[in-house]
Amino acid sequence: MLILFFLLPTNICLSAEVDEDKLRAERMMLFHKMETLTHVPWYIYAGIDQYERSIRRSQKDIPREKGAIAIYIPPEKWAGGANPNKADTSANSISFFGGIGLDGNGDGKAVITDDEDLLYTIGHFLQSYGTTIEDIRIGLWDYYHRDQAVRTIISNSAVYRTFETLKLEKHAFPVPLHANYSYRSTWGDRRGWGGLRIHEGTDIFASYGVAVKSTSYGTVETKGWNRYGGWRIGIRDIQGNYHYYAHLNGFEKGIEKDSVVQPGQVIGYVGSSGYGPKGTAGKFPPHLHYGIYKDNGRTEWSYDPYPSLRLWERQERSRKK
Numbered sequence: 001m002l003i004l005f006f007l008l009p010t011n012i013c014l015s016a017e018v019d020e021d022k023l024r025a026e027r028m029m030l031f032h033k034m035e036t037l038t039h040v041p042w043y044i045y046a047g048i049d050q051y052e053r054s055i056r057r058s059q060k061d062i063p064r065e066k067g068a069i070a071i072y073i074p075p076e077k078w079a080g081g082a083n084p085n086k087a088d089t090s091a092n093s094i095s096f097f098g099g100i101g102l103d104g105n106g107d108g109k110a111v112i113t114d115d116e117d118l119l120y121t122i123g124h125f126l127q128s129y130g131t132t133i134e135d136i137r138i139g140l141w142d143y144y145h146r147d148q149a150v151r152t153i154i155s156n157s158a159v160y161r162t163f164e165t166l167k168l169e170k171h172a173f174p175v176p177l178h179a180n181y182s183y184r185s186t187w188g189d190r191r192g193w194g195g196l197r198i199h200e201g202t203d204i205f206a207s208y209g210v211a212v213k214s215t216s217y218g219t220v221e222t223k224g225w226n227r228y229g230g231w232r233i234g235i236r237d238i239q240g241n242y243h244y245y246a247h248l249n250g251f252e253k254g255i256e257k258d259s260v261v262q263p264g265q266v267i268g269y270v271g272s273s274g275y276g277p278k279g280t281a282g283k284f285p286p287h288l289h290y291g292i293y294k295d296n297g298r299t300e301w302s303y304d305p306y307p308s309l310r311l312w313e314r315q316e317r318s319r320k321k
């Protein structure tokens with residue numbers, strides 16, 4: 001397999017793309033099958049699987065998934081804390097020892113790496129709380145004990161439900177390419193206002209009122225005033241990244257907390273708000289401050305958005321040709 005890849009370097013991209021499409025089709029089929037079995041909607045499964053995939057990609061101590069589904073259930077949770085056999089596949093003895101692992105595909109075994117067993121185990125757990133979004137929110141909290149996990153999964157689910165596809169990879173540049181704008185890499189620069197901080201983002205300088213667009217598929221997690229960022233919007237994307245748009249002049253009509261957005265959708269307008277109490281503006285030239293924060297399942301940290309901005313700018317330019 002390795003040798004093949006060396007011999008066919010030009011085909012890697014194409015075949016990876018085909019493989020990804022196949023995987024997505026398989027996942028979608030599994031989600032619908034589980035919806036039929038548990039009445040937990042397919043997009044909830046999609047939201048959970050995608051949340052777990054992002055976490056898995058950023059945690060070195062979690063093994064890579066074997067199938068199409070990225071949900072990871074630790075062996076002690078699957079088999080039960082008191083179970084002497086952490087690799088137990090008997091649903092009866094797993095249940096006896098307080099484990100959650102179940103047989104979802106009817107082969108008589110509860111296998112921790114089997115896609116259907118994994119999905120059914122989570123689905124069955126959630127189903128016991130009920131199947132409205134509110135019920136599912138409570139079930140997810142009891143499963144993860146982490147606010148951000150619940151928020152991200154509900155957000156992912158809303159996005160999948162809206163677009164009815166798992167292929168949501170497109171990105172957009174946050175201001176129109178035809179506008180007059182400029183930006184350079186300033187992530188990590190020192191900033192003085194409000195105590196010594198580092199600059200957690202990229203400043204895109206543009207005129208007052210230039211449209212600010214979502215770079216990703218996601219939902220609005222925060223909207224309103226904060227003393228550093230002024231009028232700002234925070235969008236959670238389906239990779240678990242939080243996109244922070246600050247110093248806005250105003251928000252686009254209809255953009256509210258929990259709104260589902262897509263790349264290129266206008267969310268607000270460039271301004272100079274911030275660095276003081278609500279309404280403060282004009283303390284610096286108008287610009288969009290754009291930051292990205294990554295959630296690794298345990299903490300969130302800022303990373304430099306500059307390389308992504310360059311990439312999305314290039315991609316958008318070539319789409320327009």
Ligand SMILES: [Zn+2]
Nearest residue numbers: 201202203289
């Ligand atoms: Zn800035």
